[in-house]
Amino acid sequence: MFPDLPESLADLRPLPHCDGPKMEPFDFRGPQKIEFLEYLGEGLHSHVVKVRILGQVYALKLFRFCYDGDWLGPALHYMDDDHDLNLEEMTAFGNYSEPFSAECRAFGRLKEAGHEELAVQCFGYVLLDDEHERALQAQFSDLKLEFTGDMDSSDAELRSRYVGKGGKLPPIRGLVKEFGRGEEDLRARNASRILRNIVQLQQLGIIHIDVGHRQIISGKIADFSTAITSPHYMLNPELNPHLNPKHISAMEYEAFKFSMMDYWDFDLMIHEWNEEPKNRKKQVSVYAYPRGNGCKIKYNLRSTPNRERVYSFADPRQYDWQHCGPAGQKSRIPGRVSKMRQKRLDVKPSRWYYNGSSTKAARLRLAVGGTSLEWYYKDGNIFPRAKSYCGYLDI
Numbered sequence: 591m592f593p594d595l596p597e598s599l600a601d602l603r604p605l606p607h608c609d610g611p612k613m614e615p616f617d618f619r620g621p622q623k624i625e626f627l628e629y630l631g632e633g634l635h636s637h638v639v640k641v642r643i644l645g646q647v648y649a650l651k652l653f654r655f656c657y658d659g660d661w662l663g664p665a666l667h668y669m670d671d672d673h674d675l676n677l678e679e680m681t682a683f684g685n686y687s688e689p690f691s692a693e694c695r696a697f698g699r700l701k702e703a704g705h706e707e708l709a710v711q712c713f714g715y716v717l718l719d720d721e722h723e724r725a726l727q728a729q730f731s732d733l734k735l736e737f738t739g740d741m742d743s744s745d746a747e748l749r750s751r752y753v754g755k756g757g758k759l760p761p762i763r764g765l766v767k768e769f770g771r772g773e774e775d776l777r778a779r780n781a782s783r784i785l786r787n788i789v790q791l792q793q794l795g796i797i798h799i800d801v802g803h804r805q806i807i808s809g810k811i812a813d814f815s816t817a818i819t820s821p822h823y824m825l826n827p828e829l830n831p832h833l834n835p836k837h838i839s840a841m842e843y844e845a846f847k848f849s850m851m852d853y854w855d856f857d858l859m860i861h862e863w864n865e866e867p868k869n870r871k872k873q874v875s876v877y878a879y880p881r882g883n884g885c886k887i888k889y890n891l892r893s894t895p896n897r898e899r900v901y902s903f904a905d906p907r908q909y910d911w912q913h914c915g916p917a918g919q920k921s922r923i924p925g926r927v928s929k930m931r932q933k934r935l936d937v938k939p940s941r942w943y944y945n946g947s948s949t950k951a952a953r954l955r956l957a958v959g960g961t962s963l964e965w966y967y968k969d970g971n972i973f974p975r976a977k978s979y980c981g982y983l984d985i
């Protein structure tokens with residue numbers, strides 16, 4: 591489920607181990623050496639610290655061993671007493687969706703497609719060795735950093751249930767990122783750029799970006815710990831040859847909803863900015879949907895012209911993941927990583943109009959957050975199932 595500490599540098603391979611984009615290990619040009627400088631902040635999935643490596647300052651995002659319910663893993667009843675935790679199942683899900691994997695895959699995609707400018711830059715992953723874990727805790731001893739659970743509670747078992755080679759606890763995993771500033775001013779030009787970046791990220795097959803003001807660092811999106819990047823069991827039916835048409839239609843509904851919600855979140859961020867008394871003179875009128883109110887649809891889709899139907903701004907399934915080289919592919923020139931041909935992105939790609947039934951379209955119009963599906967693992971494949979309160983999905 592989690593990577594082991596490497597015995598030698600040669601053991602460090604791009605992660606995660608599943609189809610699709612990957613992140614390379616950070617190049618320390620020798621043994622790991624990190625100087626912990628300052629604590630920057632925390633989120634549901636991580637602690638972020640300012641560090642110096644090889645004379646350069648970075649933000650190091652260190653991931654927690656999260657609760658199973660805090661990421662898009664298997665249905666929670668899998669975790670009850672009757673069902674032993676199955677390493678193969680958890681790994682199958684974890685490789686795609688566990689927060690560290692989710693970030694590796696999204697940043698890996700940006701590298702692979704030659705579009706690192708769309709987010710804060712990420713320079714590689716780190717597996718903290720014991721010495722650095724001790725140094726980290728010593729440096730911030732007053733904060734008593736916990737790496738299991740979430741911001742409010744911890745549970746040591748979340749880490750110890752996945753012991754690695756020699757019975758050792760898995761190492762804390764980190765991503766080395768460009769160090770930046772938060773508290774971005776959202777005035778029009780910045781807001782327009784962020785919106786454009788979301789549309790372009792979706793064209794690269796990345797959705798569920800968790801858009802919010804706190805995620806914007808130096809004017810760019812910085813957090814992909816919830817991102818769904820193609821190929822993914824929600825987006826790409828071709829990963830599982832045993833899906834039936836009902837499964838596929840329910841997955842399309844979910845993927846569409848998640849894509850659309852990124853724009854709802856963007857509009858919510860603008861509304862919240864405008865409501866802040868301190869921003870009274872800095873109002874922003876850049877919205878994804880007209881006036882930030884979502885899309886209006888009529889109930890009879892057949893007779894409803896496109897412009898009035900429920901839509902999102904890009905279809906992430908269009909990204910041709912099978913024909914893009916894996917991140918980290920070695921160049922023929924020793925010591926260099928080959929540059930992928932940059933994928934051309936449209937500022938205004940064709941909209942994604944939802945094609946399902948009128949009832950489902952009407953539900954999407956409400957765009958109530960949250961997931962409609964849960965996922966289970968069977969014979970090496972991942973299948974969707976409607977959540978108990980989503981019977982309208984009919985699977």
Ligand SMILES: Nc1ncnc2c1ncn2[C@@H]1O[C@H](COP(=O)(O)OP(=O)(O)OP(=O)(O)O)[C@@H](O)[C@H]1O
Pocket residue numbers: 630631632633634635636637638649651710767768769770771772800804805807812813814815
């Ligand atoms: N590149 C960076 N430079 C400076 N500070 C950063 C950087 N990345 C993150 N931070 C700080 O760390 C905090 C947590 O980071 P981030 O949002 O990536 O974590 P998370 O655990 O994924 O959070 P969330 O609960 O939003 O999913 C940010 O709110 C920000 O204050």
